[in-house]
Amino acid sequence: MPFVEESYDVIVIGAGHAGCEAALATARLGLSTIIFTVSIDSIAMMPCNPNIGGTSKGHLVREVDALGGQMGINIDQTFIQSKMLNKSKGPAVHSLRAQADKAAYSMRMRETLQRTDNLTIRQAEVAEIMTENDKDGDGRHAKKRIVGVRTFSGAIYHAKAVILCSGVYLNARCLYGDTINETGPNGLQAATHLSQSLIDNEIELYRFKTGTPARIDRRSIDFSKLEKQSGDERICPFSFSTDPDEVQIDQVSCYLTYTNEETHRIIRENLDRSPMYSGVIEGTGPRYCPSIEDKVVHFPDKERHQIFVEPEGLHTNEMYLSGMSSSMPEDVQYQMYRTLPGFEHAVIVRNAYAIEYDCINPNQLKATLEFKDITGFFSAGQSNGSSGYEEAAAQGILAGINAAMLIKEEEPLVIDRSEGYLGVLVDDLVTKVTTEPYRMMTSRAEYRLLLRQDNADLRLSKYGYRVGLLSKERYDHVCEKERLIKKEIERIRTVTVGSSEQVSLCLSSLGSVPLTHGMSLAELIRRPELTYQSIAPLDPDRPILSDEVQEQVNIAVKYEGYIERQIKQVEEFKRLEKKKIPENFDYDTVPSLRIEARQKLKQFRPASIGQASRISGVSPADLTVLLVFMEANHGK
Amino acid sequence: MMERDTIAAIATGFIPSGIGIIRISGPQAIEIADGLLEGADLSNAPSHTIHYGMIRSNGELIDEVLVALMRSSRSYTTEDTVEIDCHGSPLAMQKVLEAVCQSGARLAEPGEFTKRAFLNGRIDLTEAESVMDLIQAKTEYARKSSLQILRGSMKEKISTLRKTLLNRSAYIEAALDDPEHYDLSGFPELLRTDVLTVQDEIDRILETAENGRLLSEGIRTVILGKPNVGKSSLLNRLLGEERAIVTDIAGTTRDTLEEQVMLDGILLKIIDTAGIQNTEDPVEKIGVEKAFDCIPDADLVLFVVDASRPLSPEDQQISSLLKDKTVLILLNKSDLSAEVTKETLEKEISLTGLPIVSISSKTGDGFDQLKTTISDVFFHGNISFNDELVVTNVRQKESLRKTKESLSRVLESIDAGMPEDFYSVDLIDAYAELGRIIGEKVEEDLINEIFAEFCMGK
Structure with missing residues (x-):
């Protein structure tokens, strides 16, 4: 029977946040790319919370941007409120979060995809991946290689690389009470065939679960009973390429309300009707965004929980109830939402639901997000067991870049834990055993004082430029910024301020004690109450510098001691990362390895001694043994 | 591939009143030794020379020593190496090693000198393989023995301190990750109080260590047996056996007495010795109830049987209580005519396969065998336990000091008005360092604590 047959360089399965970044990356790097989605209308859809960024996630968006990705630009063009979180805390944990107009966000991303050369968008369900045994068979390469995909209608698409970005759609089902829909989010068609094809290719799958709250008609809410939450006065954009002056828009408000004893009573009394507690749901849910049922059960002493009420866009009446996801039956949902102050007459537009889906065990991937056993097959986003739009986008761009590097036979891009949250995210996914959907958190980043959202461009632009995603113009701008920062730091270290009356007066006005002897500007900045910016009056010869350069100078000088300590730790970390283990290293030839360590090493096949050290069950003594063995065989 | 840091360890085993050697290897080896040594100048001394002097640290005179100097690359490791010959007592070796570590050396990992040499x-x-075997064996041994040494209340105390640190870190992290749900106002002041309390606790532990008592708690030992089998004389023999460390510690209850006995460096803590003495009272029938109470906590039970009298139901009764315990059967009064032999013993009591040692508390016969057996049971007898005890002790003290340093940095950050996220790094360092003492890693502890204690999320 005749069928459609086409060839591309790269196939991307899924057009969510991971798929969009992956496809844009490969197409922009000149590779012919086709992106499949079950519905063209759901490109870059935000099926859960209506915002981008937040603690540690905001860092990821900045990093995607520094590599030449789209998420930052897209939200800058479609946000309706913006806030820098943690502003009272250290610069490392400042995090940008913007409320999105969901429909606009999705449409804008779709337009970008449509305008991109080399990129074809196709609505179809991919049912099968096609692989063949590696022809070389020389033991140096993976067992299999990817050659293309087959869709449900039977069409065949050949490709050199395939990127799986199937999100929560694999064998998805949505549940509330005893109502079960065999669909993806928002009633979209689930992908019901691909899981089996993955299993047939010896890929191990997990079953995960997550959930979303109900959406309430804004006309049914009494806002006078809610606390208003406004955005920042001066808005800071996500993308380093966005001119801050262009994003100072009129913002919408969010609101805050609380659950109460009555809410909790209703939930407790109906627990047996929740599929989470009746045993219908098999998947593992995330601890960081528990359903309201989980909160009430696990924290019985808490008298109330905060609920943020957020608009889903400018052209919809729907309000998102952050903090109150649930899989309770419809009637209970009505009861419990109506206990919230201001929600006495709430009208539900969409029910809250839990969703179960298949994802892969990400331990099967390299840090490039390519499967260790299938050359050319990559996976990114929620199908890797992560959660969140930002985590997905970050993996998406990395997988896209590495698919392109593979095809172009260039050096792959691996970002390590000391270079970015993206590095922490990927390393955690591929090296640690995952038991729940993975969310980025600042506490996961051990070098977080260095991995700030304000310096993502300084950290990662070199990679974006090297692979070809970041323009020379943007890269040159970063290099110039770096030069100016360095020069200014040197200057303020050498310029001293005397103890004149004028200086004393100025210091007192800033709440600081007068000087008894001369002091360098740098030393002054280290006083907690002073900043580089605030001591400008004491520094008449200061050159004119942009706000972003001034900010970097301030942070570098003010927190110098802490930053230097982290830099030392990073040097130690890099020492072990640089000790590479060959890809097909045979651990059975190493004598004296403990059995547990041998099994773990064979399972994970770490790329370096550093990565090996992070595998649970591998001890420092095992690493020493491995090092001695590798050294012994080095000279052979 | 030269390593960048300098390592130190005890190179000899422990030989009572003999010589102990502390070996230092690495780029700073000579500088460190020179800084501690009085009476000789090593800085310009030629390789392969021996120097006489005194080791002094923090103003305290530690030992009279001979120092052998070997310059790179004419040494075992090919690095600059100094060997300090000091007195062979555990205390002297420990003090010298501590002084060396405080001057900038790091305690060597098991097998590390050999690893560097390789x-x-x-x-x-061709020797690589044996090097790897050595590393694995020594590590496993060190791990077991250090955990064996650290037991009971000390472990509990350290776990409690760690729990406090972890919980406070988790609170900060929860607030950083979810600022709209958790507020840090007023937290620095609370944290300061907690950190000061933890520091005080550590000071108290360190003080105990400085007083010459080892950090280790020893093997908790109970002596059991029916009346008149010679428990008292066994205890007295053990106490008198060595000129070793013997201390009386009043227990928590008035009639519980503990004695510490050092047998070739193995520390036995004999609990409820009061009970032992009492049971010698012939009026008392079995009279060992108090000792029985101690059985659940004991690491080792010395079950004393009178070899000169036939076994009685009382012996049976005692043996029935000792299931699942580490038991050594002592056939006492071997100097008298033997009514009970190993064979009859195996036949008549319910415990089988246990080590049995014939001793005479009166003459001291069999006590060497007793020591070897204890060493075999607890430390597999394959490597000398004694130096490990000292090293473990030094390691634990180092960890406690580093913990204190990290906590001091937390206090500095609080005082300097730094934002809360700056505390975390040092809090977690302190937590990790305390974990080294009790053999626990950090892994996902922090993340788990955040989710267990704080309700997160959207």
């Missing part, structure tokens, strides 16, 4: 090309390629 990596620096000093040892032949």
Whole structure:
């Protein structure tokens, strides 16, 4: 029977946040790319919370941007409120979060995809991946290689690389009470065939679960009973390429309300009707965004929980109830939402639901997000067991870049834990055993004082430029910024301020004690109450510098001691990362390895001694043994 | 591939009143030794020379020593190496090693000198395998023995301190990750109080260590047996056996007495010795109830049987209580005519396969065998336990000091008005360092604590 047959360089399965970044990356790097989605209308859809960024996630968006990705630009063009979180805390944990107009966000991303050369968008369900045994068979390469995909209608698409970005759609089902829909989010068609094809290719799958709250008609809410939450006065954009002056828009408000004893009573009394507690749901849910049922059960002493009420866009009446996801039956949902102050007459537009889906065990991937056993097959986003739009986008761009590097036979891009949250995210996914959907958190980043959202461009632009995603113009701008920062730091270290009356007066006005002897500007900045910016009056010869350069100078000088300590730790970390283990290293030839360590090493096949050290069950003594063995065989 | 840091360890085993050697290897070896040594100048001394002097640290005179100097690359590791010959007592070796570590050396990992010798090309390629075996064996041994040494209340105390640190870190992290749900106002002041309390606790532990008592708690030992089998004389013999450390510690209850006995460096803590003495009272029938109470906590039970009298139901009764315990059966009064032999013992009591040692508390016969057996039971007898005890002790003290340093940095950050996220790094360092003492890693502890204690999320 005749069928459609086409060839591309790269196939991307899924057009969510991971798929969009992956496809844009490969197409922009000149590779012919086709992106499949079950519905063209759901490109870059935000099926859960209506915002981008937040603690540690905001860092990821900045990093995607520094590599030449789209998420930052897209939200800058479609946000309706913006806030820098943690502003009272250290610069490392400042995090940008913007409320999105969901429909606009999705449409804008779709337009970008449509305008991109080399990129074809196709609505179809991919049912099968096609692989063949590696022809070389020389033991140096993976067992299999990817050659293309087959869709449900039977069409065949050949490709050199395939990127799986199937999100929560694999064998998805949505549940509330005893109502079960065999669909993806928002009633979209689930992908019901691909899981089996993955299993047939010896890929191990997990079953995960997550959930979303109900959406309430804004006309049914009494806002006078809610606390208003406004955005920042001066808005800071996500993308380093966005001119801050262009994003100072009129913002919408969010609101805050609380659950109460009555809410909790209703939930407790109906627990047996929740599929989470009746045993219908098999998947593992995330601890960081528990359903309201989980909160009430696990924290019985808490008298109330905060609920943020957020608009889903400018052209919809729907309000998102952050903090109150649930899989309770419809009637209970009505009861419990109506206990919230201001929600006495709430009208539900969409029910809250839990969703179960298949994802892969990400331990099967390299840090490039390519499967260790299938050359050319990559996976990114929620199908890797992560959660969140930002985590997905970050993996998406990395997988896209590495698919392109593979095809172009260039050096792959691996970002390590000391270079970015993206590095922490990927390393955690591929090296640690995952038991729940993975969310980025600042506490996961051990070098977080260095991995700030304000310096993502300084950290990662070199990679974006090297692979070809970041323009020379943007890269040159970063290099110039770096030069100016360095020069200014040197200057303020050498310029001293005397103890004149004028200086004393100025210091007192800033709440600081007068000087008894001369002091360098740098030393002054280290006083907690002073900043580089605030001591400008004491520094008449200061050159004119942009706000972003001034900010970097301030942070570098003010927190110098802490930053230097982290830099030392990073040097130690890099020492072990640089000790590479060959890809097909045979651990059975190493004598004296403990059995547990041998099994773990064979399972994970770490790329370096550093990565090996992070595998649970591998001890420092095992690493020493491995090092001695590798050294012994080095000279052979 | 030269390593960048300098390592130190005890190179000899422990020989009572003999010589102990502390070996230092690495780029700073000579500088460190020179800084501690009085009466000789090593800085310009030629390689392969021996120097006489005194080791002094923090103003305290520690020991009279001979120092052997070997310059790179004419040493075992091919690095600059100094060997300090000091007195062979555990205390002297420990003090010298501590002084060396405080001057900037790091305690060597098990097998590390040999590893360096190999990596620096000093040892032949074919020896690599034995190096790897050595590293694994020594590590496993060190792990077991250090955990064995640290038991009971000390472990509990350290776990409690760690729990406090972890919980406070988790609170900060929860607030950083979810600022709209958790507020840090007023937190620094609370944290300061907690950190000061933890520091005080650590000071108290360190003080105990400084007083000469080892950090280790020893093997908790109970002596059991029916009346008149010679428990008292066994205890007295053990106490008198060595000129070793013997201390009386009043227990928590008035009639519980503990004695510490050092047998060739193995520390036995004999609990409820009061009970032992009492049971010698012939009026008392079995009279060992108090000792029985101690059985659940004991690491080792010394079950004393009178070899000169036939076994009685009382012996049976005692043996029935000792299931699942580490038990050594002592056939006492071997100097008298033997009514009970190992064979009859195996036949008549319910415990089988246990080590049995014939002793005479009166003459001291069999006590060497007793020591070897204890060493075998607890430390597999394959490597000398004694130096490990000292090293473990030094390691634990180092960890406690580092913990204190990290906590001091937390206090500095609080005082300097730094934002809360700056505390976390040092809090977690302190937590990790305390974990080294009790053999626990950090892994996902922080993340788990955040989710267990704080309700997160959207």
